[in-house]
Amino acid sequence: MxxxxxxxxxxxxxxxxxxxxxxxxxxxxxxxxxxxxxxxxxxxxxxxxxxxxxxxxxxxxxxxxxxxxxxxxxxxxxxxxxxxxxxxxxxxxxxxxxxxxxxxxxxxxxxxxxxxxxxxxxxxxxxxxxxxxxxxxxxxxxxxxxxxxxxxxxxxxxxxxxxxxxxxxxxxxxxEQKLRLPQSAVFFENKYNHQLKASVASYDKEMELYYEQRTNNKQKSNWSQKVIHMLTSDIPIEFYTDYIKSKGFALK
The missing domain is CATH 3.40.109.10 (NADH Oxidase)
Known part of the structure; x- marks a missing residue:
């Protein structure tokens, strides 16, 4: 820039x-x-x-x-x-x-x-x-x-x-600096852009190349695969919810 x-x-x-x-x-x-x-x-x-x-x-x-x-x-x-x-x-x-x-x-x-x-x-x-x-x-x-x-x-x-x-x-x-999503996928004027599949697919290809070529911790993956894996993994959310309540933070 x-x-x-x-x-x-x-x-x-x-x-x-x-x-x-x-x-x-x-x-x-x-x-x-x-x-x-x-x-x-x-x-x-x-x-x-x-x-x-x-x-x-x-x-x-x-x-x-x-x-x-x-x-x-x-x-x-x-x-x-x-x-x-x-x-x-x-x-x-x-x-x-x-x-x-x-x-x-x-x-x-x-x-x-x-x-x-x-x-x-x-x-x-x-x-x-x-x-x-x-x-x-x-x-x-x-x-x-x-x-x-x-x-x-x-x-x-x-x-x-x-x-x-x-x-x-x-x-x-x-x-190496990790690539970010293209601006077109995160910045919209006036209305949200619902047509993001192509932008994400293009970004995933860039991230696949990044993960394959970076110096340390090379892997076969991309952005959406890693995020989806995290969001579908079993996380003990009940524990964290109970912990937050125990500290006096109200949950609505």
């Missing part, structure tokens, strides 16, 4: 790739603070700021979390951030009566969703900030494989749910 609007921010976004191999170099406190501050400047609905970030340096926790999530990079990255949806903070500011009113209010379900959106926006800001500093990153949703023990390891109270980890460090690899 080139043009009159190309700048360093857009270049950083366009060059994104997940890094899963890091040098043994811890982040400095200045780097950590800069990333967290960037996360805090993300847009937030109603100035709610319904998230928290936990930096994990405990080697024992990182080792167990790495094993439970199936992500060895957790142990080797320069720093691990855990991004959590957080309604606990506002609960501490409320009286007992106000707490009960909030939990009984139908809008509480809306704020549950808002907390997830706020968390995601903050994490993306942190990710972009880290990459703009020349660091590598990978977002790890697999940390939910350590639930509910992760609550205990991080001493998480009610109304706080860990959503994803962000591993950051000095890259020790430069993997």
């Amino acid at each position: 080139e043009g009159s609007f190309m700048n360093d921010v857009i270049k950083t976004i366009q060059q994104h790739r997940s890094i899963r191999k890091f040098k043994n170099t811890p982040l400095t406190q200045e780097q950590i603070d800069t990333i967290v501050r960037a996360a805090q400047m993300a847009p937030t609905s109603g100035h709610f700021q319904a998230y928290s970030i936990i930096g994990v340096t405990d080697a024992g926790v990182k080792k167990e979390l790495s094993k439970r999530s199936g992500n060895p990079v957790i142990e080797t990255c320069g720093y691990l951030f855990i991004f959590c949806a957080d309604l606990y903070r506002i609960m501490t500011a409320a009286s007992d009566n106000e707490k009960q009113q909030m939990k009984n209010n139908v809008s509480f379900a809306y704020f549950n969703q808002t907390s997830v959106t706020d968390t995601a926006l903050a994490m993306q800001n942190a990710n972009l900030a880290a990459e703009s500093m020349g660091l590598g990153t990978v977002i790890i949703g697999g940390i939910n494989g350590a639930l509910p023990d992760l609550d205990r390891w991080l001493d998480l109270p009610e109304y706080v749910i860990p959503l994803a980890g962000l591993a950051v460090g000095v890259p020790d690899e430069h993997p």
Whole structure:
């Protein structure tokens, strides 16, 4: 992508790739603070700021979390951030009566969703900030494989749910960039385009070639096959639903 609007921010976004191999170099406190501050400047609905970030340096926790999530990079990255949806903070500011009113209010379900959106926006800001500093990153949703023990390891109270980890460090690899769907398959003006089969089929062919030719983890697959496999695999969703309810997040 080139043009009159190309700048360093857009270049950083366009060059994104997940890094899963890091040098043994811890982040400095200045780097950590800069990333967290960037996360805090993300847009937030109603100035709610319904998230928290936990930096994990405990080697024992990182080792167990790495094993439970199936992500060895957790142990080797320069720093691990855990991004959590957080309604606990506002609960501490409320009286007992106000707490009960909030939990009984139908809008509480809306704020549950808002907390997830706020968390995601903050994490993306942190990710972009880290990459703009020349660091590598990978977002790890697999940390939910350590639930509910992760609550205990991080001493998480009610109304706080860990959503994803962000591993950051000095890259020790430069993997091929994974192709994205064509813009015509994700961006429409005024009305949704229902005629997407041809676009997906064309993209699948590109992804098949990518998976066959990439340096590491070559495989015979494509985008739709991998996504359909994930969506048709048995996932213990009842466990996660029960876990969310146990943390005080209302489900409607």
